[in-house]
Amino acid sequence: MTDRVSDIVQKVRSKNAGPFWVTLDLFCGSAPAFERITRGLSDEKIASLLGLESGALKRFELPDLHVLKFSAPRPAVQGIREDRDMHGAGWAVLIAELEID
């Protein structure tokens, strides 16, 4: 059975980490949710959704916090003509709406 990421986790947050990076935090809220999210969200899946090479992603699993974190160089540096989203806010919604097994 598939569920939306937003139905499994407490919160998805995306923010700039300086003008050249964006970081994505998935607050899972419980050990079972953390297990399911870390299993369901491969680097390849996240990278393809965000239009990145999977090698560009840094992945951090923080079981004590039930947090899965991804960071990546911004596809468009903050504020350049090609950048649509000054604070990197939109990625969170994209991930929250993703369906996983």
Place this chain on the structure above:
Amino acid sequence: MVKVLVPSGALGLGYDPVALKRGIAANPDLIAIDGGSTDSGPFYLGEGVSKYARASTKKEWAGLIVARQAAGVPLVIGTAGTCGAGRAVDWLVDITDEILRETGTSARVAVLKSDQSARHLKASLAQGHITPLQPAPDISEALLDACSNIVALAGAEQINAALDTGADIVIAGRTTDTAIIAALPLARGCHAGAAWHGAKIGECGALCATNPQSGVIMLEFDAEGFTVTPLADGAYASPHTVSAHMLYENSDPFLLYEPGGHLDVTDARYTALDERRVRVEGSRWVPSDRYTVKLEGARIAGYQTILMALIRDPRYVAASDHWCADVSEKCSQKVSDRLALAPDAFHIELRQIGKNATLGALETAIGDPVELGILAIITADTQDIAVEIGKLLNPYLLHHPLTSGEEQPSFAFPFSPPEIDRGPLWEFCLNHVLTLQDPMDGFDLQVLELGLD
């Protein structure tokens, strides 16, 4: 033990005055507040201006100056005026003088400027003292010359030099978010890992606790670790809220690079002292071989004019991709004809608000909008050319038909004229570190007597 009172995550965001009073009553050794960030984009550094309203800045800064007088300890602000460029620092110095005069007081103010001259940086570049971070734009002498402002992020050493002047108030240009908090504990021999880790936890004020909008927290540093205490009613720190703050705006939740080394919190232990306070020990500071400061620079990458048209006709909403492409193509052709511009000398984008404006090609949800905002963004080498292209685009946005045979349509314009000059398109163009022989190289420290003579 050293106590640092942090009123909020940034001057201009507001703080809880009751909690601030509580903090003053607890006898802090220093009051520290951040004045900025790159998070709002390159414009602020480009122009050297503040994001926040002068009125908010003045009111909140005046409250902190009063609190400082009551506590009899230094008040430090880092990255003054959002960007920490000299012009923004001067802006806050002016506001400070105004507040002091209006309240009939005076103060000794240390002003630390972080501005870097292109001339010095070109010499540093030639000597191999500028190193790219990942990812970094290509650097050259021409790029350094093109920046309107270049700043270096000061660390604890420069803040301590400012505090050592005996100043009542320190107004610093660009610093790391953490340096203003970590400096005094480091100078007084507290645990270095704890000084930097506590500073990172506290730099956004009560964002590391529940009731994050309340702002005010106290950080207590000693030889083994630090303790964080939120001071507002209804604000509680827990091991979870505190440790989770290492994730915030940080690409690596365990490491934080600072001038002179890095913080490693991999082995940090977070313990609840009671329902409000958290104790942290086990963070490590790893000194580096070289003393480096990060550089930030902004330059103009063009000038923009924008227009907005609103499409409500269902037929046009349904065919918006085709319509936008057709308008862009026909207008680009006209620009080439009328202005004799090469195709790469200008850029026209029609962004469909209500369809995929946030995510562009990454959008996965197909909606069924009742109307679309067509945000036209024109970029050119000068403002005059950009607005001229806007005027060429205007008739297409107003009347362009889907097919040549149909009656001429009209679309809604919210403004007259629809062309809005956005001014320069600024971009961040440095992600590099500069190696310094002495931490004060390239920083300017002055002491001023402000307020009543």
